[in-house]
Amino acid sequence: MIQITDVWYRAGGNQILSEINLHVKRGEFVSLVGASGAGKSTLLRLIHMAILPTKGVVRVDRFNSRSVKAGDIPLLRRKVGFIFQDFKLLEDRDVYDNVAFALWATGARRSTIKKRVFQVLAGVGLSHKRYARIEELSGGEKQRVAIARALANEPFVLLADEPTGNLDPVTTEEILKLLRKINTRGTAVLMATHKDGLVKTLPSQVIKIKEGRIVP
């Protein structure tokens, strides 16, 4: 559950977000659409609690932006997966390590980690690439690894910031299909994109953002 109540965000002398109210229910698919610079990434970063609101409150699961402690952030991040346009993978490591990385910090046993890595890689159709180096992969494969890493800790929501921004149309459709599949299996998805055409085929609630405000 994500609940954003009357959130304002100001940075570097700019009013970036104003009067934001947003509710993402468990299992929902929400698309956040707006031009470049509208404030989409900032809103996702608030949900990830990488930044805190200037005014208002962000609630994510049992965490609240007013009372969250630095020590809570890793716990929150396990419940909130994040994928990016530029994948943000460890390029000099293999696929396995990139996904396992998300699990090492949990203190899970090696055998448990291995099982889970294989499971999430199978889920994104990349079992055969488990020991490939990231730099050998196509863009679509890299995004699949990033999705597997984001899902490793079974988050209740996946935040996707322009996840297809670096991909061709065919690969874009494949990644959207994968996000739909993940959503069907119970994970909420909140996807930000500047391409409103992209969300027409998605069974999603569409939220429009313009100049830092949600618009009808």
Ligand SMILES: Nc1ncnc2c1ncn2[C@@H]1O[C@H](COP(=O)(O)OP(=O)(O)O)[C@@H](O)[C@H]1O
């Ligand atoms: N830390 C910051 N300081 C000043 N301005 C910022 C900061 N972060 C973002 N902005 C500005 O806020 C606006 C919204 O940015 P962003 O959330 O990245 O938009 P989007 O993801 O929709 O393209 C942009 O004009 C950006 O330059």
Ligand SMILES: [Mg+2]
């Ligand atoms: Mg952005």
